[in-house]
Amino acid sequence: xxxxxxxxxxxxxxxxxxxxxxxxxxxxxxxxxxxxxxxxxxxxxxxxxxxxxxxxxxxxxxxxxxxxxxxxxxxxxxxxxxxxxxxxxxxxxxxxxxxxxxxxxxxxxxxxxxxxxxxxxxxxxxxxxxxxxxxxxxxxxxxxxxxxxxxxxxxxxxxxxxxxxxxxxxxxxxxxxxxxxxxxxxxxxxxxxxxxxxxxxx
Numbered sequence: 001x002x003x004x005x006x007x008x009x010x011x012x013x014x015x016x017x018x019x020x021x022x023x024x025x026x027x028x029x030x031x032x033x034x035x036x037x038x039x040x041x042x043x044x045x046x047x048x049x050x051x052x053x054x055x056x057x058x059x060x061x062x063x064x065x066x067x068x069x070x071x072x073x074x075x076x077x078x079x080x081x082x083x084x085x086x087x088x089x090x091x092x093x094x095x096x097x098x099x100x101x102x103x104x105x106x107x108x109x110x111x112x113x114x115x116x117x118x119x120x121x122x123x124x125x126x127x128x129x130x131x132x133x134x135x136x137x138x139x140x141x142x143x144x145x146x147x148x149x150x151x152x153x154x155x156x157x158x159x160x161x162x163x164x165x166x167x168x169x170x171x172x173x174x175x176x177x178x179x180x181x182x183x184x185x186x187x188x189x190x191x192x193x194x195x196x197x198x199x200x201x202x
Contacts, residue, residue: 003083004076008092012075012099019068022061063107066114070106075099131155132182135195136165143167143174148189153182165190 004013078099079089089095134153139162141149148164155161167174168183168191180192 006089008089009079011096012072015068016072019065022065066110067107071103074102074106128185134182136180136182138174138176138178145170163190165192168193
């Protein structure tokens with residue numbers, strides 16, 4: 001217990017505690033679509049650190065959980081090995097960068113394993129462009145030209161994403177509850193027109 005309570009191990013214990021808190025919040029349904037909202041704004045196309053870490057196979061929130069677990073476990077194991085040699089854990093200023101570097105490949109390996117276990121309909125990340133042409137519902141605020149509001153849109157897997165929407169026509173405004181059709185996107189922002197078709201639903 002004294003080893004775990006060492007001040008030099010606080011970053012690793014904190015990472016594991018944060019991982020557990022995220023799990024509890026999501027399990028209780030209090031996440032508010034956080035993972036979906038973030039995934040909608042990030043694409044893992046092309047070579048990048050995030051794509052190497054399996055963003056695209058895993059939602060970003062799940063990837064964060066895997067990284068926190070990897071960082072916490074790698075750090076504590078490393079500190080335990082160092083304490084066995086010199087009698088005490090390494091200073092956290094040295095241990096944290098080393099654990100961060102070691103946790104990245106561990107995150108990649110764990111992420112690949114988790115992506116095989118989780119159901120595909122829960123782990124399919126989608127690109128921003130794939131949401132264009134879908135119906136969204138304004139859930140927070142009023143969308144006006146130059147002033148975006150938050151809207152909920154479902155992808156082809158039935159997952160909800162929360163995106164920022166502006167009218168495509170400068171004179172339009174969308175109040176909360178309005179049904180709109182996403183017609184284009186620019187970065188993380190979407191532009192929409194009024195959904196006039198009764199056959200197109202969120």
